[in-house]
Amino acid sequence: MAQMNMLQAINQALSSEMEADKKMMVFGEDVGHFGGVFRATSGLQEKFGRERCFNTPLTEQGIAGFANGLASNGMTAVAEIQFADYIFPAIDQIVNESAKFRYRSGNEFNVGGLTFRTPYGGGIAGGHYHSQSPEAYFTQTPGLKVVVPRNPEQAKGLLIASIRDKNPVIFFEPKRLYRASVGEVPEGDHVIELGKAEVIKQGTDITLLGWGAQMEILENAAEMAAKKGISCEIIDLRTLSPWDVDTVAASVKKTGRLLINHEAPLTGGFAGEIAATIQEECFLYLESPIARVCGLDTPYPLIHEKEYMPDALKTFEAIKASVKF
Amino acid sequence: MSNATTNAETVHRVSFLDKDSLAIPILKILQADGTAYEEAVLPVIDEALAAKIHDTCVFTRVLDERMLGAQRQGRISFYMTCTGEEASIIGSTAALDDGDVILAQYREHAAIRYRGFTTEQFMNQMFSNEKDFGKGRQMPIHYGSEALNYQTISSPLATQIPQATGVAYSLKMQGKRNVAICYFGEGAASEGDFHAGLNMAAVLNSPVIFFCRNNGYAISTPTDEQFKGNGIASRGVGYGMHTIRVDGNDMLAVLAATQQARAYALDNNAPVLIEAMTYRLGAHSSSDDPSGYRSKDEEAKWQQHDPVKRFKLWMINKGWMNEQRDADLYVKYREEVLSELKVAEKIPTPHIDNIIEDVYDTPTPILKKQLADLKNHVKKYPESYPKSAGRV
Ligand SMILES: Cc1ncc(C[n+]2csc(CCOP(=O)(O)OP(=O)(O)O)c2C)c(N)n1
Numbered sequence: 001m002a003q004m005n006m007l008q009a010i011n012q013a014l015s016s017e018m019e020a021d022k023k024m025m026v027f028g029e030d031v032g033h034f035g036g037v038f039r040a041t042s043g044l045q046e047k048f049g050r051e052r053c054f055n056t057p058l059t060e061q062g063i064a065g066f067a068n069g070l071a072s073n074g075m076t077a078v079a080e081i082q083f084a085d086y087i088f089p090a091i092d093q094i095v096n097e098s099a100k101f102r103y104r105s106g107n108e109f110n111v112g113g114l115t116f117r118t119p120y121g122g123g124i125a126g127g128h129y130h131s132q133s134p135e136a137y138f139t140q141t142p143g144l145k146v147v148v149p150r151n152p153e154q155a156k157g158l159l160i161a162s163i164r165d166k167n168p169v170i171f172f173e174p175k176r177l178y179r180a181s182v183g184e185v186p187e188g189d190h191v192i193e194l195g196k197a198e199v200i201k202q203g204t205d206i207t208l209l210g211w212g213a214q215m216e217i218l219e220n221a222a223e224m225a226a227k228k229g230i231s232c233e234i235i236d237l238r239t240l241s242p243w244d245v246d247t248v249a250a251s252v253k254k255t256g257r258l259l260i261n262h263e264a265p266l267t268g269g270f271a272g273e274i275a276a277t278i279q280e281e282c283f284l285y286l287e288s289p290i291a292r293v294c295g296l297d298t299p300y301p302l303i304h305e306k307e308y309m310p311d312a313l314k315t316f317e318a319i320k321a322s323v324k325f
Numbered sequence: 326m327s328n329a330t331t332n333a334e335t336v337h338r339v340s341f342l343d344k345d346s347l348a349i350p351i352l353k354i355l356q357a358d359g360t361a362y363e364e365a366v367l368p369v370i371d372e373a374l375a376a377k378i379h380d381t382c383v384f385t386r387v388l389d390e391r392m393l394g395a396q397r398q399g400r401i402s403f404y405m406t407c408t409g410e411e412a413s414i415i416g417s418t419a420a421l422d423d424g425d426v427i428l429a430q431y432r433e434h435a436a437i438r439y440r441g442f443t444t445e446q447f448m449n450q451m452f453s454n455e456k457d458f459g460k461g462r463q464m465p466i467h468y469g470s471e472a473l474n475y476q477t478i479s480s481p482l483a484t485q486i487p488q489a490t491g492v493a494y495s496l497k498m499q500g501k502r503n504v505a506i507c508y509f510g511e512g513a514a515s516e517g518d519f520h521a522g523l524n525m526a527a528v529l530n531s532p533v534i535f536f537c538r539n540n541g542y543a544i545s546t547p548t549d550e551q552f553k554g555n556g557i558a559s560r561g562v563g564y565g566m567h568t569i570r571v572d573g574n575d576m577l578a579v580l581a582a583t584q585q586a587r588a589y590a591l592d593n594n595a596p597v598l599i600e601a602m603t604y605r606l607g608a609h610s611s612s613d614d615p616s617g618y619r620s621k622d623e624e625a626k627w628q629q630h631d632p633v634k635r636f637k638l639w640m641i642n643k644g645w646m647n648e649q650r651d652a653d654l655y656v657k658y659r660e661e662v663l664s665e666l667k668v669a670e671k672i673p674t675p676h677i678d679n680i681i682e683d684v685y686d687t688p689t690p691i692l693k694k695q696l697a698d699l700k701n702h703v704k705k706y707p708e709s710y711p712k713s714a715g716r717v
Contacts, residue, residue: 034545034618055550057515058482058543086481089517125402127464129480267691296680296695303453303461304680306710307699313706 001184006177009152009185010040010117013159014078016189018048021076023113024163025052028063028080037082038119038178060086064093064116071111071168072101078163084120084172085132098168099143112166117159119175120148121213121263122309127302133212133264133295138170139241139273145169145194146241148212151177153185157192158238165194174213181216197244199251203233206257206322209248209274211237214261214310221315230323240270248274249281256287257322261310266294288325291318347559349570351602354577357630359638361577368420368581372645377439378419378576379640380654382411382633385435387658388447389607391666392465396611400670401451403465407432409574409606412632413538415439416579417506417599420587424503426492427475428485431466432538433508440473444661448669455675460683482513486522486535490596493526493533497594504590506534506583512543514557523564526596534586535561535598538573540605545618561598573601574632577639604630677703677713 004012018024026041026048032055035042044053056063060081067077081087087094094116102110122131138146145167149155155173162169174181200215201222208218215236222232233251237243252258258278260271275290293310301308354365361367389406396404407414410432418427418436427436434447446458450468453461458469459477469477476492479485489507496503513519514537526533537557541548554560561568567589571578579601586597604627608615615624640646677700681692688696700717707714 029543030545032546032550037544037612055546057551058512058546059515059517061517062515088481125464127462127467127480130464266695296699297689297691298681298684299462301462301680302464303674303712304677307677307680307703307713311709313709314702317702317705 001186003182004152004185005179005182006149006152006155006173007038007040007179009156010159010173011042011044012185013156013163014041014044015047017076017160017163018044018052023074024076024078025054025070026078026080027054027056029058029082030055031080036080038175040117040173041080060090061093064090064098067114067116068093068097068101068111071114072109074113076113076163078115078117081116081118083130084118084134085129087116087118087134091137094138094144094168094170095141099141103143110166111168114168115159115162116168116170118170118172119178120172121174121176122300122305123176123213125302125305128300131300131305133172133262135172135240136264136268136270139270143168144241145239146172147194147239148172148174149238150174150212150215150236151181152183153190154192154236154238156185157190158194160189161191161194164191169194172212177213177216192238194239195242195244197238197247198236199233199247200236201232201234203231203255205231205255206259206319207233207235207248207251207255208259208261208315208319209235209237210261211240214263217310217312217315218261220312221319224312224316225319228320230319232319243274245277245281248278252278252282253285256285258286259291259293259315259318259322261293261315263295263310265297266292267297269294288322291322293318344553344555344559347555347562349555349558349562349568349600352569352571352578352582353575354581355575355635355639357635359635359642361639366581368577368584370577370580374419375640375643375645378415379637379646379651381415381435381439382636383651383654384438384658385411385415386633387655387662388434391659391662392451393607393611395666400666401465404451404611405432405466405609406607407435409627409632410538410540410603411435412576412579412636413536413573413601413603414508416576417534417536417583417601420580420583421506422503424474424501425587426496426503426505427508428489428492428505429475429478429508430482430485430510430513431478431480432510434466434468436508437468437470437473437475440470440475442468442470442473442475444665445669446470448665449672452669452672453674454669454672456672457675460679461675483509483516483518485509486513486518487525488522489533489535490522490526490529490531493531493596494529497530497532502591504532504534504587506536508536508538510543511537511539511548511557512546512551514560515551523560523566523596523598527564527566530594531596532590532594533596534583534590535596536583537598537600538603539600540573540603542605542609542619544609544613545615547619556600556602558598558600561600567595567597568600569597570600570602573603574630574635576632576636603632673716674712677717
């Protein structure tokens with residue numbers, strides 16, 4: 001085990017996978033010598049050469065299409081989109097192509113060896129073009145896997161699993177934790193299976209569900225609730241697509257209550273999908289309506305970032321309301 | 326065949342073109358010492374226009390220096406300079422009519438200043454206070470002003486390029502003798518929107534000036550990792566448009582080219598591409614450190630091509646400027662920027678109600694409910710939301 005921050009964990013995952021897989025390449029805007037605007041890829045070009053770790057021209061559409069081409073012809077492609085806010089120019093290549101390569105060709109071709117890494121989320125005074133959480137757009141697309149780690153250890157294990165997964169994966173990195181989150185990370189091969197949620201705290205009164213940077217918020221809210229005698233179970237979904245219905249349903253059957261928290265706007269967010277499914281799975285066990293604590297239905301504001309955020313206080317209030325219902 | 330290839334000559338041996346077949350010359354009017362090249366044809370310029378250009382240069386230098394300092398002191402969260410690129414930006418804006426619509430990338434604050442954006446308005450935007458036209462919603466430097474025909478900056482790169490084509494087409498359809506001008510970097514020219522925007526402008530006969538600031542870098546990526554062709558200008562030719570390449574550090578060359586581009590665009594209802602060869606002297610933004618990807622020597626070399634100094638020398642040669650007046654102007658703007666900064670940072674942030682405004686023309690029922698819930702929450706925990714507490 002070694003102490004490191006999330007960027008170092010991601011860098012280590014990329015480095016060890018490039019070491020093990022000679023067909024793997026890492027590319028995107030400024031990722032070469034500079035190591036990416038957040039330095040997640042630093043040192044990789046020096047270690048593996050300019051043909052395997054390189055800058056691309058400034059075109060997300062091009063990056064995604066190029067990545068599809070590489071992966072469809074047997075390579076392992078790890079493409080960085082500099083900010084998740086800028087994944088939209090690539091959406092046709094990702095949604096219509098990456099996601100459907102296997103299906104539309106009857107598995108003659110696929111882009112299994114493709115991973116998009118991209119920093120997402122707010123809390124960094126970035127305004128609406130450096131703060132969005134666009135995960136729900138991709139969970140709506142069959143054929144893609146969507147993964148979000150919550151800390152350095154998870155980032156390493158889930159990124160390695162994403163790179164090795166035989167399907168295109170979008171790996172959203174919570175940028176406000178890049179340097180802020182520091183922890184023990186296992187050395188060597190550390191793989192966390194995709195599609196599995198993790199119960200990170202046992203509890204009896206209500207299940208709190210989230211992913212990525214919001215996990216910290218749920219933990220803080222659970223601490224506040226504990227002082228009021230409320231016992232929260234906390235689950236990190238980790239993979240949004242395909243998501244682990246069984247683990248969540250088992251927890252809700254135990255606690256009788258569910259609260260889902262995400263930064264993206266409420267309407268059309270992934271919480272709605274979870275709520276609908278859990279309501280089907282657990283109808284007779286529910287003691288209160290499923291609560292959603294999410295971003296407002298507005299673009300991500302700059303000056304009112306604090307007000308916009310589904311923070312611990314709002315979560316705490318929703319926990320109390322749910323338990324009192 | 327209705328195709329332009331009909332007037333192509335026929336050959337009988339394989340022969341390829343390469344990028345040097347499209348080697349495009351660079352227009353230069355001013356020499357380093359501020360005198361014009363002998364054979365150069367000067368733009369239309371008088372003392373008043375020169376003074377306004379110079380004034381904008383000095384203001385911009387001062388603003389960049391002061392606000393970068395303010396960012397380092399933690400007073401604003403972010404800043405971007407246009408240091409080194411003043412001639413590209415100001416020389417081109419100075420060739421326009423106030424009714425021409427500007428669609429900028431983000432490094433063109435000198436252009437909105439030239440149009441009359443006040444120091445106070447700059448500060449209000451950067452401090453996200455309640456007087457900011459953008460209502461505190463975007464990061465510093467995302468200016469916009471309807472009155473000045475300067476569309477508000479959007480961070481996603483190149484999106485303004487096809488939009489400019491549409492703006493120009495609408496100006497034409499409205500019968501206005503105006504053009505749109507669209508600024509972008511050589512990095513942004515790699516985006517799909519660039520190709521879509523140029524092609525549509527050429528085919529649909531939009532009177533738009535595409536103005537590329539080729540400043541050598543897109544964050545850390547140098548031009549040789551961005552494109553392999555003969556600059557950005559060769560693409561204008563490829564799309565069938567009037568194209569020129571200028572020394573982007575030469576105020577008079579940029580002015581001359583843009584004046585003629587504007588006249589051509591209006592007279593022919595056609596787009597023009599201008600590629601200004603310049604250099605980003607500063608960091609990409611206040612979050613960037615260029616020492617990780619380029620040498621001090623390289624920067625020092627470009628310092629010697631300072632566009633502001635070169636133009637000042639030309640004015641001095643004309644007897645339109647002297648060192649003392651120039652120095653006084655710096656002093657005046659340093660004081661003005663500092664005092665406006667102090668005022669702006671004390672103005673309250675926008676009211677919390679603003680959080681749901683302008684998402685749609687009127688807030689939807691869901692938004693109204695979300696605001697009501699939010700206000701109740703803020704009332705309950707005022708100490709956690711200091712920007713809105715006490716004003717809910
Ligand atoms: C679609 C999109 N992708 C990535 C970014 C992040 N980004 C901001 S500025 C920049 C470099 C732009 O370079 P260039 O167009 O050459 O302009 P310059 O900064 O040199 O003036 C990048 C990659 C963005 N804003 N939008």
